[in-house]
Amino acid sequence: MGKRTVLYDTHVAMGAKVVDFAGFDMPLHYGSQIEEHHQVRLHAGIFDVSHMMVVDVLGTGARDYLRYLLANDIDKMAHRGSALYSCMLNEQGGVIDDLIVYFIDSQHYRVVLNAGSAQKDLQWMESHVNHYALGLQRRDDLAILAVQGPETLALLTALNNPFITDIIHTIARFECAESDDLFITRTGYTGEDGFELIVPNNRVVALWQQLCAAGFKPCGLGARDTLRLEAGYNLYGQDMDESTSPLCSNLAWTVALQPQERLFIGKSALLAEKERGVTQQLVGLVLADKGVLRSHQRVVLADGREGVTTSGSFAPTLGQSIALARIPKGDYKECEVIIRDKAHKANIVKPPFVPFNSSKNS
Amino acid sequence: MNTLPQELRYTTTHEWVRIENDTATIGITEHAQSLLGDLVYVDLPPVKKGLAVGDDAAVVESVKAAADVYSPVDGEVIEVNAALNDKPELINQDPYGAGWLFKVKLVGELPLSLLSAADYEAMLNEE
Numbered sequence: 001m002g003k004r005t006v007l008y009d010t011h012v013a014m015g016a017k018v019v020d021f022a023g024f025d026m027p028l029h030y031g032s033q034i035e036e037h038h039q040v041r042l043h044a045g046i047f048d049v050s051h052m053m054v055v056d057v058l059g060t061g062a063r064d065y066l067r068y069l070l071a072n073d074i075d076k077m078a079h080r081g082s083a084l085y086s087c088m089l090n091e092q093g094g095v096i097d098d099l100i101v102y103f104i105d106s107q108h109y110r111v112v113l114n115a116g117s118a119q120k121d122l123q124w125m126e127s128h129v130n131h132y133a134l135g136l137q138r139r140d141d142l143a144i145l146a147v148q149g150p151e152t153l154a155l156l157t158a159l160n161n162p163f164i165t166d167i168i169h170t171i172a173r174f175e176c177a178e179s180d181d182l183f184i185t186r187t188g189y190t191g192e193d194g195f196e197l198i199v200p201n202n203r204v205v206a207l208w209q210q211l212c213a214a215g216f217k218p219c220g221l222g223a224r225d226t227l228r229l230e231a232g233y234n235l236y237g238q239d240m241d242e243s244t245s246p247l248c249s250n251l252a253w254t255v256a257l258q259p260q261e262r263l264f265i266g267k268s269a270l271l272a273e274k275e276r277g278v279t280q281q282l283v284g285l286v287l288a289d290k291g292v293l294r295s296h297q298r299v300v301l302a303d304g305r306e307g308v309t310t311s312g313s314f315a316p317t318l319g320q321s322i323a324l325a326r327i328p329k330g331d332y333k334e335c336e337v338i339i340r341d342k343a344h345k346a347n348i349v350k351p352p353f354v355p356f357n358s359s360k361n362s
Numbered sequence: 363m364n365t366l367p368q369e370l371r372y373t374t375t376h377e378w379v380r381i382e383n384d385t386a387t388i389g390i391t392e393h394a395q396s397l398l399g400d401l402v403y404v405d406l407p408p409v410k411k412g413l414a415v416g417d418d419a420a421v422v423e424s425v426k427a428a429a430d431v432y433s434p435v436d437g438e439v440i441e442v443n444a445a446l447n448d449k450p451e452l453i454n455q456d457p458y459g460a461g462w463l464f465k466v467k468l469v470g471e472l473p474l475s476l477l478s479a480a481d482y483e484a485m486l487n488e489e
């Protein structure tokens with residue numbers, strides 16, 4: 001038996017097929033992964049993502065610490081109630097994890113870490129506190145729900161919950177706000193507009209049930225994976241890890257090399273990598289033939305050079321198979337992917353495969 | 363657990379076989395489709411391909427995973443279920459009917475390894 005979120009019994013009662021994910025017993029789907037995928041693209045779905053870890057960074061040293069710890073610059077967040085996506089790097093420029101950091105106030109930032117890397121992340125973060133005046137507070141008392149899809153805003157508006165209904169209209173994409181004991185962020189991992197609700201464990205079951213009654217359909221981690229892949233979002237541990245830098249992971253845009261005087265862990269390694277020339281890139285593949293791309297398949301380019309797929313799946317919105325692949329730098333338009341010893345033609349594209357879908361009435 | 367069709371024979375790798383005279387129709391079981399989840403692609407063998415017991419005969423792929431289908435019998439492929447090329451979800455919806463995979467003209471004796479419905483059910487209950 002793995003670790004369980006507070007909602008475990010609720011998932012089982014709703015018919016979830018439960019699988020192990022990063023040591024947690026989590027819902028894979030509640031009947032059909034493909035239907036849940038379409039539900040989020042076309043309507044609205046709800047995910048339990050409480051396996052992710054919330055850590056609060058508290059103290060006068062929080063800003064300076066995070067500017068040293070993270071490859072993106074938290075000073076890009078212009079005002080309180082902003083959010084920023086960043087990688088946390090090792091000294092070699094490899095990715096320890098990717099995360100979102102929230103700016104609550106000048107002495108309070110919040111980070112949300114991937115479940116599979118949370119323990120090592122926390123150790124890494126603790127080992128770099130050093131002289132900074134701050135404390136790290138692991139918030140195991142909090143659960144996280146993600147409500148995602150084009151009908152999300154309308155359903156939350158109709159919810160008639162004063163703590164949610166009023167505040168969601170005041171936060172734009174990559175912003176956050178606190179309301180009562182809810183922490184609401186306009187972020188997600190699906191390529192759709194939506195919110196993530198960070199909520200005390202003792203309130204999450206009632207909130208989940210209220211949201212389901214309002215029309216959000218429960219969705220499992222299976223749909224979450226196909227949605228994020230279509231949206232071109234990397235998955236930590238598959239598409240990048242400690243041996244790959246953001247520069248060869250389609251994440252150069254998340255690295256703030258300016259201002260020059262800001263030092264951060266991994267910066268010198270990234271500058272050296274740029275100086276030598278980045279040799280690899282993470283690209284999107286769309287399979288032209290029938291079949292299904294998976295991770296770890298060989299990719300062969302016209303000039304004989306090779307790469308490898310890092311994530312692959314059938315894409316329900318496209319009705320085709322797609323993948324992310326790490327290949328040598330170069331201007332390639334197509335490739336062959338070796339599936340069970342047979343070569344299949346694929347087109348090389350720049351992710352996302354499905355463009356971000358903003359809510360019409362936002 | 364739904365009751366298994368009693369007239370079929372089964373394998374430890376979750377294929378089913380329907381024997382009619384010298385023809386065997388082969389598919390994957392309800393249990394197998396439920397483990398795989400939504401199927402999105404099926405790679406069927408070419409007609410006339412010779413198969414021995416245990417040979418890789420087909421591949422079924424769900425959103426989540428790919429699974430080999432092994433031939434439960436010796437023989438030659440005489441027909442494949444072409445409807446699955448456009449509608450692989452037939453396997454999820456009707457694994458023992460419209461979701462059949464391929465038919466084989468049997469050669470020689472039926473292998474002793476084939477399980478009765480009762481034996482297959484007992485095996486599933488042990489898992």
